[in-house]
Amino acid sequence: MRTLKRIGKFLLVILVLLTIGIVIFIYKLKPDYSGEQELVQLDKEVSVYYDNYGIPHIYGENEKDAFRALGYVHAQDRLWQMELLRRIASGGLSEVFGKDLVGTDKFFLSLGIADASKITVANLDEDNEGVVLARAYLDGINQFIAEGPTPIEFYLTGIDKEEFVLEDMYNTIGYMAFSFAMAHKTDPLLTTINSKLGPDYLKDLHIGSDVTTEWIKNFKPSQNDSIQNNLTATVNKALGVLNVPLFEGSNSWVIGPEKTKNGKVILANDPHIGFAQPSVWFEAHIETPNYSKYGYHIAGIPFPLLAHNRKSAYGITMFENDDVDFYYEQENPDNDKQYLTPNGYVAYEIVNKTIKVKDSADIEFTYKKSIHGPILNGIADQIQGDRPIAMSWIYTQMDNKVIDALFGLSHSNNLKEFKTALPKIHAPGLNIMYGDVKGNVAWFATAQLYNIPDSVNTKLIYEVGEGLPLQKDLFSFNENPQAINPPSHYVYSANNQPDSIAGMLYPGYYLPENRAKRIVELLEPKNDWDKDSASEMITDVTSSVDPIIIADLAKLIDINLLSETGLKVIDSLKMWNGNYNLQSVEATVFNRWIYYYLKNTFKDELGEELFTQFLGTHFMKRLIAPLSRNESSVWWDDVSTTDVTENMQYIVNKSFSEAITSLKKDFGKNSEKWKWKNVHTIEHAHPIGQIAALRSFFNVGPYPIEGGREVINNMSFSYDETGFYKTSSGPSTRRIVDFSDIENSISILPTGQSGNPFSKHYKDQAEMYVKGKFRKMMMNEDEIKKNAESTLMLIPLVK
Template sequence: MKILKRLGKGLLLIFGLLAVVLGLFAWQLTPDYDGEKTLKHLTENVQVYYDTFGIPHIYGENEMDAFRALGYVHAQDRLWQMELLRRIASGRLAEVFGEELVKTDKFFLALGVDDVSVKTVSELNQNEIPVQLSQAYLDGVNEFIAEGATPIEFYLTGIDKEPFELKDIYNTMGYMAFSFAMAHKTDPLLTQIKDRLGYEYIRDLPINSDSTSLRIQSTPLAAADSVKRNVVDGVMASLEKLSIPLFEGSNSWVLSPEKTKNGKVIFANDPHIGFSQPSVWYEAHVSTPAYEKYGYHLAGVPFPLLGHDRTLAYGMTMFENDDIDFYYEESHATDYLKYRKGSSWGNYETVHKTIKVKDAEDVQFSYKKTHRGPILNGLADQIAGDRPVSMWWVYTEAKNKVLNALYGMSHARDRTEFENSLKDIHAPGLNIMYGDVEGNVAWWASAKLYHIPDSVNTKFIYEPNQGLPTQKQYLDFSNNPHAINPESRYVYSANNQPDSIGGRLYPGYYLPENRARRIVQLLDAKNDWDMQSVSKMINDVTSPVNIEIVRNLLDKIDTEGLNAEQLEIVGKLKDWKGDYPLDSIEATVYHRWLYLVLRNIFQDELGKALFDAMQNTHFLKRTIAPIIANEQSIWWDNISTEVRETPSDIITSAFRQAWLALSVSLGQDSSKWEWHRVHTLEHAHPIGQLESLRPYFNVGPFPVNGSREVINNMYFPYTEDGVYKVSSGPSTRRVIDFSDVENSISILPTGQSGNPFSPHYKDQAEMYIKGEFRKMMMNKEEIVKTSESLLIFEPADMD
C-alpha cells in the first residue's frame, strides 16, 4: 500500500509539473493584448484599445503608423489563417499537408493566379498611397512574425514562419475570386447532361438567365465522356477538408430615410461564406486625424471589404455573374504540340512548375496553355478523354486593380467618390451595397462585364470555333446593373438575378428567388424600421417559396393507405408556415421528403455521381421549385422501370421512404422529429480533423435554426443519412443605423481571435447561435472607459 501511495504521489507530481509546463507554453502563445512594444518604421506612438470582445481600436497620428499596428495585431490573432490563405493560389498546400494536396496545388498553379500576382506587383507604382499603406501593414505583420509568439499550428505542422510580401495580398484576393467557382461546377455538368441525354432533358431545366429561347444543339455530341461531373470536385473537397472558407452568397438591404422610424438610413449585410475556425472576418477599428473606419478584413489584406464610419457604410454580396468560359480545343492530328487557332494552327505553350511536398520529394509537373488559358486535362480528375478543355477567366486576363478599388472604397468621403472606386473591381463579381448619412442608398453590380450575344449560351463547354471570342467586348462600368435612390426607397441583394443591362439579362449562376422574395415581402410591409426590427429580420427563418413547394407536393401525394400518424404529419405540413425554429417537426419531414423526391426525379437518368455533383450547384437550387411544379417534365419518369411514373407516383413513394428513414434514424415517435436533432453547426479547424484535438480547435457543434435559402441562410448539403451539417452561412451580421451610428451592432460566428489560447477564440459563438448582437464601438471616450486592455506601440528607436 505504501508503494502504491508513493507511486500515486509521484504520478501526481509528474502530472502537476506537466500541467505547469503546458500552462506556461499556452501562456507564452497567448496574444499580447496589453503592455508596450516597439515597432520598426513607426514615427509616433500608436494606442490599441481592446474591447470586451477582443476588437482592436487603433489610434494613430497618421495612417502609415496605424496600418503598421493593424498588421501586427491582425497577425497575432490570425497568422495561421493568413498563412493558409496565401498558400492556396501559390500552390503551397502540399508543403504543409503532404502528398494528398498535390493535385490541389497543381490546379491552382495552372489557374495562373500566382503568375498574375507576380506580374501585377512588378508593375506597381511604389509611390502610390495604396501600395505604401499595404507595405506598412505588411511591415506590421512581418514584425510579429520576427518577434511574436509562434502560433501552435506551426509547431503541429512543422512549418517555419516566413515574411509576407505584396504578392501574398494579391494571391489571397485571387483565391477569393476563385472560391465562388460555380462555373467550374455547372458548365461541365450541364454539358454532360446535354451530351448524354439530349435536348428533351435540358429543356425542362432553368439553364437561361432570361426568357429567351433555349440555345443549344439538339443532337448529342461525340466524346460525351470527356467531362465527368464538374471540374473542381477534388479541389473543393480538399479545401473544405482543410476548413478553408469558400464564398457562397449573401444578403444585404439598405433602407432610405422614408422607410425608417428615425428618418436616417439603416444598412444591413450578412455575407454567406463557408464556416471555419477562425471565421473569415477580422474586425478592426482604425482612427487617425485624417481617416477612420470600422472594418472587416480578410486575413492578410490591409483594406476592409466591409466597413463603415460616421458618414457612410458599405458591404457586399456575390454578384454570381458568369466570368469563366470553357472551350473544347482541337489538337493537330499528327503534331501534338499544335492546336487549332481560328483558321490556322498555333503552338501549345508548355508551363513547368515545381511543388514542394511535406515528407516527400518535390513534384515536377507541366501543363499546356492555349491563347484562352490552361488545358485542364490532367489537372482536374473530372476532365478525361482525348478532347482538350481550356479555361478562359476574366480574373487572370484583365488588369488587376483590386488594391486600388479596396483603398478607394475604404477612403471614400461620399457617394461619388465611392462609386468611382468600383470600376476597378474585375473579379469576383460583387454586388456592392451602400448607404450614407445624407440619405443615399445604392447598389452596384461590380465586375468587368462583357458582351454576350443572344445566340450564345454560356452554360456549356464551347465547341471549337464556336462560343465567345477570346477578345471580349467589355462593357463600360456605367452599363453594369445598379440602383441609386430608387422609388422603392430601399435597395437589396440576395444573389438573385439583377436588372437587365441594355434590355438584356446578364447570364450567371444566380440563386433562386427564395431569400429575395422574403426580403421584399418584409420590407414592403413596413415603413418604420429601426435597428431592433432590422436585427430581427436578419435572423428571419421563413421561406415563402418552400410553402409553395410543399403545397405542390401535397397536391400530388396519394394519401390512400397512409396511417393516422402519417396523415397527421400531412395535415401539419398543410398548415406549415415555411419556418425553421429548433422545435419544428415539419422542417425535418419536409427536407427529408424533398431530398428523396429530387433523388427519385434525377438519379435514374444521371447516376449517383452526376446527381451528387448537381447538388453542389446553385443550378439545382434554382431547379427545385420549377421542376416540382412542372407535371409534364420528362424527368418524372423512372427510366429503370417498365411503367411510366407520374409525379404522384414519385412524390408518394418519396414520402413513404422519408417516413421510414426518419423512423429508423430518429425513432418511431414522429412528435420527436424536431429540427434541432438533425440540423447542427460545427466550426471546424484544419487541426480539428484529428479526433483527439477536435475539442480544442473546433467550436461546437450547436443545434441551429434556419435552413437553406432563408434569410438566416444556414446552408447544408443533402445527405443519405438525413443529418444536416451546416457548411456555410452568415459570416457576420451587421446592422448600422445612421441615427445612432455609434451603437450599431454586429456579431461574428465564433470569435475575433484565431488563437486557441485567446479568450476571444469562441466568446461570440453562443451569442451568434441565439441571433444576438454586440456593439460596434466607435466612441473613443466609451472605448477607453470600457476597454479590457491597452497595447501601446512605440517607435523602435524610442528610449
C-alpha cells in the same frame, strides 16, 4: 520503502516541472493584448484598445502607423489563417498537409493566379498611397512573425514562419475570386447532361435567366463528349476537409430615410461564407486625423471589404455573374503539342511548375496553355476524357486593381468618391451595397461585364471554333446593373437575378428567388424600420417559397396510400408557414421529402456521381419550385425501369413515403420527435480538428441551430442519404448600421475575433451567434477608452 518514496517524490517533481513547463508554453502562445511593444519604422506611438470581445480600436497620428499596427495585431490573432489562405492560390498546401493535396495545388497553379499576382506586383506604382499602406500593413505582420510567439498550428504541422509579401495579398484575393465562381461546378456537368441525355433534359433545369422570378431592379437617377462533370469536385472536397472558407452567397439591404422610424439610413449585411474556425472576418476600428473606419478584414488584406464610419457604410453580396468559360481544343493528330486556331495549328505554351510536398520529394509537373487559357486535362484526377478543355477566366486576363478598389472604397467620404472606386473591380463579381448619413442608398453590381450574344450558351463547354471571341466587347461600368435612391426607398441583394444589362439579361449562376422574395415581402409594406426590427429581419427563418412548393406537391398525394402518421404529417405540412425554428417538425419532413423527390427524379438518369455533383449546384436550388408545377417534365420517367412509365404523381408519392419511412427509422413513429433541432446543427471546424483527440480543443460546437436553406438566416447544408444536415455555410457576420445611432450599431461573428485557441476570444461569440444575438460595434472614443478590457501601446523602436 524509502526508495519507493524517493522515486515517488522524484516523479512528482518531474510532473510538477512538466506541468509548469506546459503552462508557461501555453502562456507564451497567448495573444498579448496589453503592455508595450516596439515596432520598427513606426513614426509615432499607436494606442490599441481592446474591447470586451477582443476587437482592436487603433488610434494613430497617421495612416502608415495605424496600418502597421493593424498588420501586427491582425497577425497576432490570425497568422495561421493568413498562412493557409496565401498558400491556396500559390500551390503551397502540399508542403503543409502532404501528398493528398497535390491535386489541389496543381489545379490552383494552373489557374494562373500566382503568375498574375507576380505581374501585378511588378507593375505597381510604389508611390501609390494604397501600395504604401499595404506595405506598412505587411511590415506589421512581418514584425509579429519575427518577434511574436509562433501559433500552435505551426508546431503541429512542422512548417516554418516566413515573411509576407505583396504577392501573398493578391494570391488571397485570387482565391476569393475563384471561390465565388460557380462555372467550375456547373458548365461541365450541364455539358455532360446535354451530350449524354440530349437537350430536352436541359429545358427543365432552369439554367437560363428567369423572366418570372423576383428581380433586383435597376434605377439610375436622371443626373446619374465524355468528360468528368465537375472540374473542381476534388478541389472543393480538399478545401472542405481543410475547412477553408468558400464564398457562396449573401444578403444585404439598405433602407432609405423615408422608410425608417428615425429618418436615417439603415444598412444590413450578412455575407454567406463557408463556416470554419477561425471565422473569416477580423474586425478592426482605426482612427487617425484623416481616416476613420470600423472594418471587416480578410486575413492578409489591409483594407476592409465591409466597413462604416460616421459618414457612410458599405457591404457586399456575391453578384454570381458568369466570368469563366470553357473551350474544347482540337489537337493536331500528328503532334499533341499543337492545337487548332483560326490561323492553323500552333504550339501550346508549356508551363513548368514545382510543388513542395511534406515528407516527400518535390513534384515537377507541366501543363499546356492555349489562347483561351490552361488545359485542365491531366492537372487533376477528376478531369477525364481525351478532348482537351481550356479555361478562360477574366480575373487572370485583365489588370488587377482590386486592392486599389478596396483602398478607394475604404477611403471614400461620399457617394461620388465611392462610385469612383467601383470600376476597378473586374473580378470577382460583387454586389456593393451603400448607404450614408445624407440619406443616399445604392446598389452596384461590380464586375467587368461584356457582350454575350443570345446565340452563345455560356453554360456549356464551347465546341472548337465556337463561343466568345478572345477580344471581348466590354461594357462600360455605367451599363452595369445598379440602383441609386430608387422610388422604393430601399435597395437589396440576395444573389438573385439582376435587371437587364444593355438590353440583355446577363448570364449567371444566380440563386433562387426565395430570400429575395422574403426580403421584398418584409421591406415593402413597413415604413418605420429601426435597428431592432432590422436585427429581427436579418435573423428571419421563414420561407415564402417552401409552403408554395408543398401546396403544389400535396395536390398529387394519394391519401389512400398514407399511414396514420403520414396523414397527420401531410395535414401539418399543408398548414406550415415555412418557419425553420428549432421546434419545427415540418421543416424536417419537408427537407427529407425534397431529397427523395430529387433523388427519384434525377438519379436514374444521372447516376450516383453526377447526382451528387448536381446537388451542389445553384441551379438545383432554382429548379425545385418550378419543377413542382411541371407535370410534363421529361425527368419524371424512371429510365431504370421498363414495365412502368412513371409520372410526377408516382414520384411525389414514392418520395413522401420514403421520407416518412426514413424518419420513423431515425426517430421512431412519434412525429413530435422529428424536430429540426435534432437534424440541423453547426460546427465550426479547424483543419487540425480533423484529429479526433484535438477536435474538442480546436473546433467550436456542435450546436443545434435554426434557419435553413435559402431563408434570410441562410444556414445552408448539402442533401445526402443521411437526412442529417450539418450546416456548411451561412452568415459570416450579421451587421446592422443605423445612422440615427451610429455608435450603437450592432454586429456578431460566428465564433470569435481571435484565431488563437488559447485566446479568451476564440469562441466567446459562438453561443450568442446561435441564439441570434448581437453586440455593439463601438465607435465612441471616450466609451472605448473607459471600457477597454486591455490596452496595447505600440511605440517606435528606439535605436
